[in-house]
Amino acid sequence: VSAGRTAILARIAAALAAPTDPHVRGAAHEAGAGAGAEGFRAFLPPVGEGAAERMRLFAEQAAALRVDLHAVADGEARDRLLRRLAGELGWRTVASHEGALTGEACASLGLPVVLAAPGYDRDALERCDVGITACEALIAQTGSVLVTSRSSGGRALTCLPPHHVVLARADQLLPDLTAGYALLRAAYGGDWPTFIGLITGPSRTGDIERILVLGAHGPKRLTVIVQAW
Amino acid sequence: MSSTAREFHRAAGSVAADTGQRAFMRKALGGYEKTRAATEARFTDWQAARTAAAGIKWDALEDLHALIQRFAANLERRGVKVCWAEDAEQARAYILEVVRRHGAKRIVKSKCMTSEEIHLNELLEREGFSVIESDLGEYIVQLREEPPYHFVFPSMHLTRGQIDRLFVEKHGCASNDDPEALTMEARRVLRRSYLDADIGFTGANFGVAETGMISITENEGNARLTTALPRVHIALMGIEKIIPSLDDLALLLPMLATAGAGQALTCYNSLYAGPRGPDEPDGPEEVHVVLLDNQRTTLLADPEQRDALRCIRCGACLNVCPIFKNIGGHSYGTTYQGPIGSVITPHLRGLKDWKHLSNASSLCGACTATCPVRIDLHHHLLRNRRNAAASASLAERAIYAGFAAVMRRPWLYRAATRAGRLLSWLARPLAGTVLDPLRAWRRTRTLPEPAATSFKDYWRDRAAGKRR
Numbered sequence: 001v002s003a004g005r006t007a008i009l010a011r012i013a014a015a016l017a018a019p020t021d022p023h024v025r026g027a028a029h030e031a032g033a034g035a036g037a038e039g040f041r042a043f044l045p046p047v048g049e050g051a052a053e054r055m056r057l058f059a060e061q062a063a064a065l066r067v068d069l070h071a072v073a074d075g076e077a078r079d080r081l082l083r084r085l086a087g088e089l090g091w092r093t094v095a096s097h098e099g100a101l102t103g104e105a106c107a108s109l110g111l112p113v114v115l116a117a118p119g120y121d122r123d124a125l126e127r128c129d130v131g132i133t134a135c136e137a138l139i140a141q142t143g144s145v146l147v148t149s150r151s152s153g154g155r156a157l158t159c160l161p162p163h164h165v166v167l168a169r170a171d172q173l174l175p176d177l178t179a180g181y182a183l184l185r186a187a188y189g190g191d192w193p194t195f196i197g198l199i200t201g202p203s204r205t206g207d208i209e210r211i212l213v214l215g216a217h218g219p220k221r222l223t224v225i226v227q228a229w
Numbered sequence: 230m231s232s233t234a235r236e237f238h239r240a241a242g243s244v245a246a247d248t249g250q251r252a253f254m255r256k257a258l259g260g261y262e263k264t265r266a267a268t269e270a271r272f273t274d275w276q277a278a279r280t281a282a283a284g285i286k287w288d289a290l291e292d293l294h295a296l297i298q299r300f301a302a303n304l305e306r307r308g309v310k311v312c313w314a315e316d317a318e319q320a321r322a323y324i325l326e327v328v329r330r331h332g333a334k335r336i337v338k339s340k341c342m343t344s345e346e347i348h349l350n351e352l353l354e355r356e357g358f359s360v361i362e363s364d365l366g367e368y369i370v371q372l373r374e375e376p377p378y379h380f381v382f383p384s385m386h387l388t389r390g391q392i393d394r395l396f397v398e399k400h401g402c403a404s405n406d407d408p409e410a411l412t413m414e415a416r417r418v419l420r421r422s423y424l425d426a427d428i429g430f431t432g433a434n435f436g437v438a439e440t441g442m443i444s445i446t447e448n449e450g451n452a453r454l455t456t457a458l459p460r461v462h463i464a465l466m467g468i469e470k471i472i473p474s475l476d477d478l479a480l481l482l483p484m485l486a487t488a489g490a491g492q493a494l495t496c497y498n499s500l501y502a503g504p505r506g507p508d509e510p511d512g513p514e515e516v517h518v519v520l521l522d523n524q525r526t527t528l529l530a531d532p533e534q535r536d537a538l539r540c541i542r543c544g545a546c547l548n549v550c551p552i553f554k555n556i557g558g559h560s561y562g563t564t565y566q567g568p569i570g571s572v573i574t575p576h577l578r579g580l581k582d583w584k585h586l587s588n589a590s591s592l593c594g595a596c597t598a599t600c601p602v603r604i605d606l607h608h609h610l611l612r613n614r615r616n617a618a619a620s621a622s623l624a625e626r627a628i629y630a631g632f633a634a635v636m637r638r639p640w641l642y643r644a645a646t647r648a649g650r651l652l653s654w655l656a657r658p659l660a661g662t663v664l665d666p667l668r669a670w671r672r673t674r675t676l677p678e679p680a681a682t683s684f685k686d687y688w689r690d691r692a693a694g695k696r697r
Contacts, residue, residue, distance in 0.1 A: 004313035005301075008468065008522050012294045015530035020291075037476035043278035044483060045271040045493070061493065097510070116510045122424055122458060142483070142494040154510035155457035159450050159497075177479035185475070192440060194307075194512055195456075196500040198482075203450040204496050207366035207384055208392055208408040210257045216365055216412055217419065218450025218497070 037178045047141045047175040054140040054173050055229065061143025065201030066214065067222045071170075071229035075101075078167065078225055079108035082132075085223070086111065089163070095128035097153025101167040101227075102132055116153035122160075131161035131219070135168050137183055138224070141176040142200055145224060148184070149195040158197065164219040166199075170228045233562060234585035238669075240560035241589065246673070250386065254554050257385055261548050264491030271493065282484050283603040285477045286539035289438075290529065296438040296471045297520070303441020304518055307503035312519045317347035320521050324349065324430075324463060327517055328358060331461055333427035339445070339452035340364035341432030342380045342542065343465045343521060346564045346577075349430075361422045363451035365415050372399050378558035380565055381489055381544030386557060419451070429459035429513065433466035434541065435481065436518075439474045441502065443518065446485060448496040456501055462513040464501075468520050469529075469538040475500075481541065488601040489543035528576040534609050537572050539602040546596035546606055552589050561586065568596035572609040575617075584617035643685070650679045 041047075047057060062069040072078045082105055085091070095114045096102045106113045114124045116131075125131075133152040135145050145166050152158050174180055177198070184196065203218030214220050230238075244250060269275050289296060301311045314320035328336065336358055338344065350371075353360045362371040366383035370376065372395055377383030384392070393406035396414055405411070423429075431452050433443040443464055445452045456462050472481065478498075486492040505512030529535050547553045547567030558566040563574045563583070571586035587610040596606040621629070635641050653676075659665045661672050670676065682690075690696045 002313055004315050004319060007315050008313050008520070008526070009294060009298070011522065011526035012297070012468070012529065015526045015535075016291065016294065018530065018532045020535060021532045037474075037479055040278075040281065040480040043272060043274045043281060044480070046273050118508075118510050120510055122511075126420070126424060144494060149506070149509045149512065155512050156454065157510075159453040159457065177482065178476060181475050181479060192307075192442070192502045194502045194504065194506050194509060196442075196502070197453070198494065198498040200492075200494040200496050200498070202496075203448070205365050205412055205449050206490070207364070207369070207382065208387075208411055209389055210260055210382070210385065211408040213409050213412040215416065216449035216451070217363065217416060217454060 037181070040178060041176065044176065045141060051170070051173070054175060055170070058138060058140040058143055058173060061140070062201075062224065065143050065222075067143065067201055067224055070223065070225045072225060072227055073229075074227060075104055078227055079105060081225060082109055082165070085165075089129070091129040093124075093128045094130050094132055095125050095153075095157055095161050096132040097134075097157060099134050099151075101134050101169075102153075105132055105167060116157040122156065125156060126160055128161045130163040130165055131157045132165045132167065133158055135166050135172065136187070137180055138168055138173045138226070139175075139177060139180055139198070140173055142198075144177075144198045144200040145222075146174075146180050146184075147197045147199060148188075148193040150188075150193040152197075155195045158199065159203075159218045162215065162219055163221040163223070164199075164202075165223045165225065168224060168226050170226055173226070231582045231585070233582045236562060237560060237585055237589070240562070241556035244557040244560055245555050250557065251555060253388065254386070254557065257382075258548050258554060261491060265487065265545075265548075266491075268487045268491045268493055272487075278480065278484060279601055279603050282480055282541075282601055283536075283539060285472060285481065286541070286602050287536065289472050290469065290535065290538055292473070293468070293471060293529070296473060297468060300436050300438040300441060300471050301518075301520070303438070304503065307441060309441070309503050309516045309518055312517060314519055314521045314523070316523050317521075320347050320465065320519050320523070321349060321352050323517075323519060324465070325352065325356060327461065327463060328353065328356075328428055331427055331515075333358065333461070335359045335361070335422070335426045336428040336430055337361050337363055337422045337426035337455050337459060338367075338430040339432075339447065339455040340367050340383070341430065341465055342377075342564060343432050343467055344430070345377065346523065347465075347521070349465075361419070361426070363419050363422065363449075363455060364447070365412060365449060365451075368415055368419065369395065376559065376564075378566075379544060379547055380542060380570075381547075386559075423454040423458045426455075426459040428461045428463060429455040431455055431462065431464050433464050433470055433518075434485065435478065436466060436471045437473075437475050437478070437500070438471055440500075442475070442500040444478060444482075445499050445501070446482065446495045446497070447499075448490075448492075450497060453497055453499060456499070456513065457511055460513055461515045461517070462501070462504075463517045463519065465519045465521060468522055468525055469540075484601045485541050485543050488541075488545040488599070524577040528573060531576065533612055534572070534576070536604055537569070537576075537606075537609060539604055540569050540573070541602060542569075543601060545599045545601065549595040549599045551591055551593060551595070556589070568606045568610070569604070572604075572606055572613065575613050580613070580617055580620065584613060587611075587613035587617065643683075646679075646683055650681075653679050 137146040202222040205216035369384040389406040435444040486495040575583040
């Protein structure tokens with residue numbers, strides 16, 4: 001146990017020994033505590049009931065975020081769409097990871113694939129035109145894609161290539177972040193992936209005169225393909 | 230007056246006189262206010278959300294002793310090395326030791342205000358390491374060798390033309406002042422730094438005690454690459470960043486995004502739970518989390534103002550502050566600018582040198598009304614003023630005592646107002662000159678002329694029937 005730890009803990013305990021001035025504390029603070037994850041839903045932007053309403057909201061948010069959203073009937077339609085994108089955008093090398101959805105998609109593309117597996121070549125990944133990954137879930141409230149290092153090929157694959165294509169199924173659409181955290185808790189419990197990412201639109205910046213520019217450091221383009229809409 | 234106060238007066242006066250700069254700032258912040266209002270309006274109940282967010286951070290502070298231990302224990306269980314730094318010196322020494330032990334040459338950093346607080350870049354550069362700020366705004370101010378202007382929008386004071394000239398000078402690239410082209414130029418230059426760096430350095434927006442994770446919020450993806458590619462990750466965070474549970478983020482992340490930049494959610498909200506797992510393709514081999522006190526416990530010990538530690542550094546109080554809009558971010562001379570900086574800096578760095586910041590306020594309360602975690606900001610400025618008065622200089626106290634003596638005695642008050650009228654007439658030629666005791670005010674303004682008759686005299690004459 002370090003000296004710093006002992007000293008800081010002692011200082012925290014001593015600091016909190018003096019109760020907070022009731023005038024400052026106020027009733028608002030006490031009312032706020034304990035709303036809990038379910039309670040937050042009463043304040044946050046509303047999410048309608050039913051799959052169709054959630055899809056509508058996700059599509060609305062995705063459009064505002066400049067996400068290319070595609071709904072496809074099945075795996076065959078998904079692969080046709082990917083081949084069309086590959087031709088239009090001139091993909092030469094794709095990056096991806098092992099998995100059912102990504103495996104089928106990459107096989108159908110017939111392009112060289114850099115797989116994000118332990119020991120992969122980072123420079124090769126950087127040179128890829130696109131990263132194709134699966135996801136944990138889609139979030140209707142915010143138009144976000146929830147990924148983890150386990151579902152989506154680690155950390156860099158979803159951020160390093162200039163274009164990120166997310167393959168999802170319609171049943172992965174969740175209403176809000178609370179539902180997303182519940183899903184992760186159920187899937188991983190105490191054995192957490194070391195990276196959990198919420199991706200809300202393509203990389204962006206407003207650091208120059210507050211003017212929106214996409215693709216600051218991460219992908220300039222984010223495509224979400226939802227199967228069985 | 231302390232040297233910090235003198236410098237503040239000089240810098241603030243100079244920006245306030247620069248109408249071009251002020252118009253530029255008003256335009257940028259006007260855009261913020263519009264998008265923010267629209268995003269806020271999507272909430273079912275924004276005010277209740279503020280109350281709940283304040284409640285989460287409040288409970289976290291009151292339970293900090295237990296939560297911070299749970300946070301550290303959960304991190305350590307997953308192999309993260311935790312450093313408890315009492316002050317800036319200890320944090321710097323620890324970080325320097327880690328960097329040296331790895332034989333590192335290059336360090337890539339994502340935006341971290343706490344590292345500005347401990348002046349980390351200066352130290353690492355002095356020791357011969359290459360340090361690159363990867364957030365676009367931070368990168369720009371680093372190239373200009375100046376501190377961030379705003380702790381969320383570091384380069385908001387610069388025009389595209391200034392940034393273009395900077396890139397032409399530093400990169401030797403062709404001139405193009407289109408924001409898109411400038412961003413792509415920075416992207417091109419910074420890309421290599423993620424792949425080449427030995428150490429990735431970040432801050433943290435929240436520390437989740439329940440799961441032992443740090444949460445980082447950003448728009449550009451630079452923090453994501455900083456934590457994905459280098460083999461060592463060092464994160465520096467203030468001890469007040471701890472929150473109890475993962476679920477709390479479902480409220481805090483949308484609120485941070487809305488208050489900070491009018492976004493429903495910031496582009497990347499990432500949770501990091503330790504070094505790369507055996508089945509994971511990438512991520513750092515070693516992760517260090519440095520918990521920094523640096524006088525935060527001094528603020529925690531103040532039963533009146535400890536709620537200022539609820540701050541989630543969204544920057545909303547700066548964006549709405551009439552003082553910030555008129556004097557700009559650099560005038561403050563602090564790591565944290567604007568109302569929150571004026572409130573906490575006297576606690577973190579001493580009241581004597583920083584009390585003047587609490588006087589630079591119109592007390593309009595826009596900061597308090599906008600704060601997503603309901604910090605009582607403008608009242609804290611008043612409390613700082615009260616605390617400062619107790620340690621005022623002899624001259625200042627003599628002025629207050631004289632003022633009180635006059636105000637308590639009607640005859641003296643009458644005499645003083647008559648003398649004031651006479652003196653004001655006599656001193657008219659001095660107005661605004663170096664001999665004018667009210668020069669600071671009158672240099673740029675005209676003081677109203679005292680009325681020929683005081684209200685008391687007027688009322689007495691009226692009662693006596695001399696006037697109507």
